[in-house]
Amino acid sequence: MAPSWLAVALMLLGETFAAQLPLAQPAQKSPAISDKELVSSSSLQDHIDADNLLERAKKLYSIAELSFDEYGHPTRVIGSKGHLATLDYIYSTLTTLDDYYTVSNQTFPAVVGNVDESRLVLGQEVPKSARPMSLTPPTKNKQPVYAPVVLVSNLGCDASDYPQGTTGAIALISRGGCAFGTKSALAGEAGAVAAVVYNNEKGSLSGTLGTPSPHHVATFGISDTDAAPYIEKLKGGEKVDGIAYMDAVVNTIYTDNIIAQTKQGDPENCVMLGGHSDSVTEGPGINDDGSGSLTLLEVATHLTKYSVNNCVRFAWWAGEEEGLLGSDYYVDQLTPEENMKIRLFMDYDMLASPNFAYQVYNATNAENPVGSEELRELYVDFYKSNGENFTFIPFDGRSDYDAFIRNGIPGGGIATGAEGVKTEEEKEMFGGVAGDWFDPCYHQICDTVANVNLTAWELNTKLIAHSVATYAVSFEGFPIRTESAMHSFDDKERKYHGPKLLQ
Template structure:
C-alpha cells in the first residue's frame, strides 16, 4: 500500500482519534456509474483476488505495528496502542478512498485493556515453569513482591464458603465451575494477597479474569503437574511459603469499530462479515487477525467493481483479544429492526496459519440460529469443488460470531488454526508438520509477515469473496429471519470461552 497510510496513521497519535478520521468525500462513482456495473458473480470477484495485493497489505500493517515499539518495546496493535490507532486509520482511509460506494462509519465504545510488564511466582523454593500472570490481572500491592504461606482453597473456589480467612496468604485454587475472575474476587474478599489457579485438566493454563473488579487480586495460573506437589504437601499438613510479584496495569480506554456498508443493495437484507483489527500485546498480529482484516479490506476494495442486489456490510472489530468487546458492543446496541436486517454474519479470523488446516466452524441449525448450517455447507462445498480437504472445528465462542448467534443471527466462518496441535492424520490431509501448532507464532512476537502461508491465505480470500458474492447476489433458498431470540447452544459451555482466552 502507499506509504501515505503511515503518514495518516501518525496524524492520529497526538489527538483524539475521532477528530482525525479522514473526511468522506464523494467521488465520480455516481449512481449512474453504479448501475452500469456488472452484477456481482463469484467467479468474477474471485478472479480479482491476488496474493501479491494481500502481501503488500501485510507489509503495510507490519509497519503500522512498529508504531507500538516506543511504548511496548516491540511491534504491537493491541487496543490503545499507536499500532492499533494506525490500523484503524489505515482501514478507514483505504475504504474512504474508494469513493461513494460505501457508507462508512466509526463506532467508539469503552474498553478495558491490561498489560503485564513483569511477573514472578515462587512456590516453596521452586519457580513453576508453567506460571503465567492471567490477562487483566491487577498488580501485587504497590507493584512489589508479596510473601505469605500458600493456602489450598476448598472445592472449586466458586462460593465464599470455600474460603477460610486468607489474610496475608496466597490462595491456591482449582480451575472449574466458575470464571477465573470470580475466584480471584472471592480470594481477595477473604484477605488473600495473591491467587494461583491451577489446571484441573492436563497441561498448562492461560486465561483472563474478564471484567475488572475492585476485589480482584494479582492472579497467576499454573499447570496441573506443577500444582500436584504443593497440593499434596498442603493436604498432608505441611506449610509451603510462597511469593508473588506482578507489575501490571489495567485501564479503561475508548476504542473503535469500523463499519462499511454498500450504498446499493437491499438494505433490509444484508450479508455481514467481520474480522478484528487488534492484536494481542505480545506481537504484531499479522496472521491473528491481520490475515482476516486485510482479506476483508481487499474484498471490499474489489467489490466496488460490481452491482449488488443485497447490501454488504463489512466490520472491523476492536477489542476481540480482550474478550470480543467490539462485536459484543455492536450487537448489544442494535434495535430489533436493525438486528433482523442482518441475514447472516460471517467471521474471518486467522486465515493464513503457516501449519494450516482448512477449518470450518461446525455450525448446525439444531444448535444455532437457522441458516448457520447453510453457511457452513457453502464453505465445505467450496473446498470440495476444488478437490481440497477440510475439517470441522467447534463453534465454541472463541471469536466474534458469538454475540451474533446469541442474538438470533445465523453465523459461521472459516479459520486455519491457532494453538491447537496438528495430528498425523491432518498432516496426511493438509501437509505441514504433525505435533506442531497450526500457528507456532500464535499470540507471540513472531506473528509477523513471515508467519503467513500465502497459499492458504489466497485460497481463503477467494472463499471469502465467494461467500460475499453468493449472498450479495441472492438469498434465494436461504432461510428467512423470523426473530431475534437467542437460540445458540455452543459446542462447549457458554462460559468456557468468550473470545480467545479461557474464562473458566
C-alpha cells in the same frame, strides 16, 4: 499518498491521542452503481491474487513498527500507534472507493491490561508453568508479597470454600465450575493477597479474569503437574509459604470499530462479515488477524466493480484480543429492528497459518441460530469443489461471531489454526508438520509477514469472495430469520469468550 487526517493527528498529538475517526467523507463520484454488472462468485474470485495480499501484509507490518518506541517491538494492540494507524489505513482505503460504501466508525470504551513483570514462588520452587491471568491487577503497591499458601475447598466458586486462614494468604484454587474472575474476586473478598488457579486437566493454564472487579487480586495460572506437590503437602497439614509479585496495570481506553456498508442493495437483508483490526501486545499480528482484516479490505475493494442485490456490510472489530470487546459492543447497540436486518454473520480470523489446515466452524442449526448450518455447508461445498480437504473445528466462542449467535443471528466462518497441534492425519490431508502448532508464531513477536502461507491465504480469500457474492446476489433457500429466536442463545455457556479461557 498525502498524510490522512488520523496520521496528522498522530504526529501532532503522539501517544495521548485516542482513536476517534471522522465521519465518512464524501469521495469522488463514480459511474452509477446501477450501471455495473451484478456480482458473481467467479468474477469476484478472479480479482484475488496472492501478490496483492502480500503487499497489504507488508504495509500492515510497517504500520505495526510505529509502536516500537513504546513497546520495544512491532505491535497493533489497541491504544498503540500501530493500531491507530491500522484504523487509519482501513478507513482511508474505504473512503477512496468511489463513494460505493457508507463508512463510519463506532467508538467504545475498552478495558486493557498489561503485565510488565511477574513472579511466583511456591515453597522453594518457581513453577515453570506460572502465567499471569489477563486483566489481572498488580500485587499491593506492585511489590512482592510474602504469604502462606492456603488450599481452597471444592472449586472456589462459593464464599464458603475459602477458609478463615485465607486472610493475608495466597489462595490456591482448582480450575472449574465458574469463571476465573469469580474465583479471583472471591479470594479477594476473603482477604487473600494473591490467587493461583491450577488446572484440573492436563497441561498449563492461562486465561482472563474478564470484566474488572474491585475485589480481584493478582492472579496466576499453573499446570496440574506444578500444583500437585503443594496440594499434597497442604492436604497433609504441612505449611507451604509463597511469594507473589505482579507489576500490572488495568485501564479503560477508547477505540473504534469500522463499518462499511454498500449504498446499493436491499438494506433489509444484509450479509455481514468481519475480522479484527487489533493484535496482541506481544507481536504485530500479521496472521492474527492481519490476514482476516486485509482479506476483508481486498474483497471490499474489488466488490466496488459490481452491483449487488442485497446489502453487504463489512466490519473491522477492535478489542478482539481483550475479549471480543468491539463485536460485543456492536451487537449490544443494535435495536431489534437493526438486528433482524442482518441475515447472517461470517467471521474471518486467521486465514494464513504457516502449518495450516482448512478449518470450518462446526456451526449446526441444532445448537446455533437456524441458517448457521447452511453457511457451514457453503464452505464445505467450496472446498470440495476445489478438490481440497477440510476439517470441522469447535464453534465455541473464541472469535467475534459469539455475540451474533448469542443474539439469534446465524453465523459461521473458517480458519487455518492457531496454537492447536497438527495431527498425522491432518499432515496427510494438508501437508506441513505433524506435532507442531498450526501457527507456531501464534500471539508472538514472530507473527510477521514471513508467518503467512500465501497458498492458503489466497484460496481462503477466494472462498470469502464466494461467500460475499453468493449472498449479495440472493438469499434464496437460506432460512428466514424469526424474532422469536433473537435471544434464544444468549445464555449458552462457553469455555471461551475470545482467545482466552474464561473458566
